[in-house]
Amino acid sequence: MPRVEPSKPQFDYLVAEDQFPAMVAGFGAGKTEAAVLRSIFGKLKYPGLNRGFYCPTYDLVRMIAFPRFEEALTKLGIQYRLYKSPLNYLEIPGYGKIFFRSMDTPSRIIGYEHADADVDELDTLKADDAAEVWRRILSRNRQKKPDGKPNTVGTTTTPEGFRFVYRTWRQHPQPGYRIIQAPTHSNPHLPDGYIESLRDIYPEQQLRAYLRGEFVNLASGTVYHTFSREMNHTDAVEKRGEHLHVGMDFNIENMSAVVHVIRDGLPLAVGELTGVLDTPAMIDLIKERYADHKISVYPDASGGSRKTVDASTNDLALLKKAGFKVVADKSNPAVRDRILSMCGMFCNANGDRRYLVNTTRCPEYTTGLEQMAYNRHGAPDKTKGTDHVTDAGGYFITKMFPVVKPKKPQMKRVVGLV
Template structure:
């Protein structure tokens, strides 16, 4: 006899029992999103055998690294065995200990919406939908609805959405705003919001405290409490306080220097840091420099007796502010300066979040300081840069060059890492 022993926390149980065609489970990190979505998927294979389902995630690595291992463990609680077909990007489900087939989940990446064609499903699980821009999320939503083609008595073709809130994006507009404006839609849509605390029993003891130490306060509302908050309005670096983040530190003799650099013809900028006990101090700046060779010459002349690491704009690997036959990075290396850079720049929001978390984390700790006398332009930029009407950092004021230079080292040295999905936390 097959044993079914699903374990769900309170918000997960509410979501599982929500009788709606379209359901959303919105929670912070570690809130059990993929786990509850997988549980609902397994239950449907018992109720509607051989009715295929779909699973859609932002990228294939997320399917491989998060969904595949999670669904194996979820299936075992539901008396099923998940047979993963990596090459086909599918998962076949069988009754545990037998060869009795219950159905297949077709997995597709949302970074290529055109791949969501050519098959039919009775239900879909769309994971982390709000990490996409609203226009693309709507495209995925419509593509998914077009796949719901089974006509079976008792079957409601529908979509489950599980996501971390990323501001007021698609899920908020579809499951909150639209329902508020058109109450008649409530018969089709249901939303459950959960926090990381609701799933604390399934997480490591230091999981929540590590989030507080790593994230700025505003992001905790979204990434721990599962709240919809505006992440793209007002000041970009809203954790910066001229007084609280101020320092009188200056460069000491022989001290290693960490210099962020942004490339712009006639507007090149660099911000100089020293690291003391793991804390970055911005202690000098160079602005409105003509081009890369001049910047390198200035740095070497101003700091002749220091080891220097340059943290540049990664796009400098492709073109030069001086000579299009050379790259900016090759010019820096030829000048004898060490370069520390990834293959590409981190996402702008990741660089902003990393900097805000250093300026002030959710534990009210400040771990980044700026000398306003030595870095007046960088200080002003941290205070003044705002978001534009499209929710991106405003570049019209011209202060973006020094702010980019000043935040490249922070994003490189102190990146925000989303919590890992290991065997211990598959209910995330």
């Protein structure tokens, strides 16, 4: 078998004999590779017994888990047969099966059993959902081992605030629960500039989690905590004929839009439209106020099916019919991604403030950015009415200035054990 070279956290996780080890890692620390190799080596150790491998969604099983297992097994010189949907298992001849399952529908974690399991990115689930998934995985983990050792479940995840992994492994750990911390810099195979590029796009609070692998509060205080009325202010206004970029949120009798220009490659919010009755009224207002401008609209993607005025024409179709360029995906980005994009643009870990707002011309947008808070469930509080205009700005920012993690290198050598 080829020699494999782990980082120290990877090695500690691969050889951990604890019943429930958790590798809590920063971006690029090699947690998924460690999970794949722990699964393979564990499978070889117990021929004839099954193993489970869990990802947050089936798309991640298909796009991440399947290719990673195929690559690792090929480099290790291990023969295998992979059965994709609907069977979703990998068989190593003479050694048994590895079942692949998603965690987005816990009720489907039934009808099979294994001796050990590996769970990737458990903390991306809401705490209650993660707890339910964990209970169901443990209930599947019941094949008896010939050496009498306990059934194990390993977890690899990026910390997402004080969620299930924090509560279970750090706050109230039971015997057998062990945390192995893996900061990004522990991976010697990262390309030059990877860590610096993360600093460019993430605010400091997120970097403590995503770079150092620390548990930090990502859902307290104000949502847009990096925004400053003073330091993110600009006196800029649109110039005659300038291309305008309008983020838009659809709500019957309370539509909102934030008007931007892009100068030197960076966005400036120069106006807002709030409390508008419906989409036709918004179109008329934009045409009246910005008659001499090219207009691109970045709307709430749900407008493809929503009608704010009647049942005959959806909102996106109305915008296109008005002559506006509509820039929208089939679905909205995750709320978490939109918040990260906004916070990173308002101020990244290097102190760069790349998104400025004319707070005089955008008073409600400014108030929303200052006051939007999290509710007790850790989600943005939508009961105060400040979310419509901030959502509008966020659709534009997330589309044009998304948080895109730098690509990690392909696995040039299998990291792990000899």
